[in-house]
Each structure stands twice: as C-alpha cells, then as structure tokens.
Amino acid sequence: MNATVRKTLNFLRRLVVAAIPILLFFALWEYGVRFLPKGVIAPPSRIFKAMFAEFIRTVPAPNTANLTILGHMAKSLNRVLRGYALALVCGLTLGFLLGTYFRPLERLMLPFFRVCEKLNPFAIIPVFMIIFGIYDKEKVAIVFWAAFWPVLFNTQEGAKNVDSQLVRAARSMGASKFKLFTGVIVPYTLPSIFTGLRLATRVAFFMIIASEVIGATSGLGWYYAQQGATHNLELRYGTILFITLLAIIFNAVFGGLEKRSLRWKEALLV
Amino acid sequence: MTGVEAAAETSVPKIEIVGLSRAFGKKGSKEKFYAIQDFNLSIRQGEFVTVVGPSGCGKSTLLDLLVGLSKPDGGSILVDGKAITGPALDRGIVLQGYALFPWRTVRKNIEFGLEIKGVKRGERAELVRHYVKLVELEGFENHYPYELSGGMQQRVAIARALAYDPEVLLMDEPFAAVDAQTRETMQDELLSIWEKTGKTVVFVTHSIEEAVGLADRVAVMSKNPGRVKAVIDVGLPRPRRVSDVRNTIDFNVITSRVWELLQNKEPLPEREIPQTNVEEAIHDDAII
Known part of the structure; x- marks a missing residue:
C-alpha cells in the first residue's frame, strides 16, 4: 500500500515538473501575441474558447458539409485505420515471407522495395489523385503507401535475424513449421515489428493530414485548410493543437501496448 | 567387469553410432571437408558419456546429428536399434548458451516441449512443479530469463530438456558460459539429477576435467576428420561429486591420459589407474 502511494506521488511529481515548460510556453504565447500585428497569431485563451464552441456545436443530421472538427476527425481516423490495417496485413505477410521461407527472393526484391520506399510520399500524392480521385480511396492508398514500407522492412529484418540457437532448440523438441513460426519467429520478431508500427503510425498521420490539405472535401487536413481560407485564426491554430494532441494520445496508447507486449524485454528497454 | 556392464554387453546399446560421417562443401571448390568421418561409439542405457576434443573437431556436428537436426552423409545412428529420422522427443538437448526463449517465463520455457507433445494444461503445471523442484528453482516460475543469473538460466534449460521425459539427454557444452564456481556447482547438480532420473547422457565439452x-x-575425439581416437573408462566410484574426486590421484591419472591422447597422434601405452585413494577421498574427506 505504502509503495503504491509513493509510486502515485512520484508520478504526480513528474507530471507537474513536465507540465511547467508547457504552461510557461502557453503563458508566453498569450502574453507575446500582444506585441505582434493583428491577424498573425491568435492567443491561446481565444483559441480554447473557439475550440470549445466548435466541440459542442451541433450539426443538423443530413448536413455533412458542415461537420464539426470531431466529425472531420472521425473521417480522417477512418481513412487512416483502413490504410494502416491494409499496410499491416500486407507488410507483415510479405515481411515474414521474405525474412523466412522466401529468403532467396529477398535479394531480388529488396533493392526494388528500397527504391519504392525512398520515393517522396508527398510527390506521389498528385499521382495517386489521378489514379484514385480525391476521395477516401486515394487517402487510404496514400496512408497504405506510407505505412507499408516501415512495417515490411522491420518485419523482414527482425524475422531474418531470428536467433539460430532458439530455432535449433525448438526444432530439437520436434516443433512443427507452424509451431516454429508462432512459437519462435513471431515472438522474436515482435520488438522490430513494434518499431515498424511506431514509424508507420507517425507517417500515416503525417500523410493523411498532408493529403487532405492538398486535395479533399472532408477530414482534419481539409478542415485545417478551410480555416486558413476563411481566415479563422482561432480555429486554425486550434486545429494544429488538436492534431498534436491526437498524436500524443496515439503515441501513449501505442507505448502502453508495446510495453505490455514486450514485458520480457523490460531490462533492455529501460 | 562389473555385473551391470556384463548385462549391458549382452543387450542392445541405447545409442549405436556406426561409421558416421558428415561432410560440408568447401567454398569455391568441389573438395569436401569432413567434419566427422567414420565415427564409431556405442552407449549403454543409463550411461553418462562425455565427448571431449579440441575446438573444431566436429563435436557440435555430432550433436546435431544425434538430435536429428542434420542428416549424416554416411553411416548411421541407432537409438534402441532403430535409425533416427529427425528430431524427436526421445532425445532432449541442452544447448550452449542456454537458448531459452526470452519472451517466456521459466514456467512457459519448461512447458515448450510439453506443448509440442500435446500434454494437457493441468498435467503441464504438475510436470513444471516437479522439474522446477528438481533443478531447485522454486519461486522463480514466473520470472523471465533476463531476471535470472547464468547458472539459473542453465538450470531452466536442463529442466526444459527433461520435462518431456526424453530417454537420452544430449548436452552441448552447457557450462561453457558460466563462471568457474557456478560451473562446479552445476556439474554436481547435473550428476545428482542424472542419478535421480537415470537418463542416458551424452555430454560434449572441451574441458578435460x-x-x-x-x-x-x-x-x-581427434580433429580433421573428427573421429573417436579412444574411449576411456573412468571408473571413479558413484555416487560422485566432481568437487570430491577432482583432487584424487586417479582423477589426475585419467585426465593426464586424456590430455596425452589429445596432444599426441599415437596413444601412449596404457598405464594402470592406481585406484587407491578415491574411496577415502569421497568418504573420509581425506583430500590429498
């Protein structure tokens, strides 16, 4: 009991310490804005007020064109999830195949894949627009393209380097190919898969906002661009903060998931 | 010849290795390198046989063949009179460097072979309890390997190999990675486990002692190609503790004979083992 209390207190103390620079930053922002010409930066107080109003704004049911920021967030998340899930399935499958049973193909395919990865994803957005249009399909494709490579490469790399002694141990106990895969290769690869997923999440968010800013009719990126077009300073900065907050939340959820799955590696992670 | 040996002579050996060879292709030539050639060894039921040789003499290749992880290029390995066809649960292996699954707790590591064997959950828990006790790791069942010392990890590896109840225990330099003191403790523990379980053990090492x-x-073993140069009867009394026999004259005579065999191309004429002071050393604590 005592230990739990101390742990909680410790956590709270760390939280307070970490919050100091953030609060200072907002205070400075609030105060500093007064010295700038009007219409460049909105002060946080007004941003929060505008954002709050936006959050509680109700939209008449059929009017999707007038969605709130939350509605647009839902649209964006939906696209991200679909593209991400697709990247996950394809990246893991191909990564494991190239890393294990189809090793000879690795030499043939990997250089080509590396080139694909190096293509600037921003530069491909217009190409994808021509192929897929500017609606959901194109956004999902962009997210897929960006998230696929880190998942593929990290899975392949991890599976390739599986500890041969562990494979010997499992095989000596008569492990079937299936058991070898699920019991040794997958758990061994998990840490590098997580590395891939973390990178993929980051680029997926990056690319969805970017592609929606460049051309869309809905979504957080489009919403953000819209506030610029209508010179709504408060909501514009508010959207930036909101997207940042989303990224932080996703990171935290991911970090927790990773820590939980890799508890056996704790000594190495700390 | 003792009674046990006489009985064993007449029955089928537990493991019979006849004319075994294993070759590897050399890079950039058609020539073949024989890691093992014309290897012969016969091992009785319940016997503890160690294989000693210089590094690179094909000890690990031999174990791989015994496990069934690789196929011989010639000759055969018979277990209970039947040629082995691949890895099976009648032979357990303890590998160099433990080879524990780091994502599995002690309990789950020990259960690995049992899962493959299809043992039910309740029965698995029972077996884990038994083998954890045997290797004296009670209270560490839910620890991960990284939380254990080298010696403890080694004990988990032994428990894992014993848990699915193989008749033969194959050990590939299992104590090479632990410190000298731990090694000695582990050797004595292994002997006591062996005495309790009665497994046939093939133990590969580069340490003569x-x-x-x-x-x-x-x-x-000799090197290039790897084959059996001589088989030496140790004949030190059982039950035995390595720490007890280590300073006896008999032990030293035998180790120096092994040493000579490893040093010289031709084995020297056999010398009589005095068999003088071992019993005293063990039972009266009269260490010389």
Missing part, C-alpha cells in the same frame, strides 16, 4: 569428472566413459 569436466569430461573426466562427470563421465562413466570419455570419448576422446
């Missing part, structure tokens, strides 16, 4: 201290018989 370890080979002699543990074994009923020591197979001395």
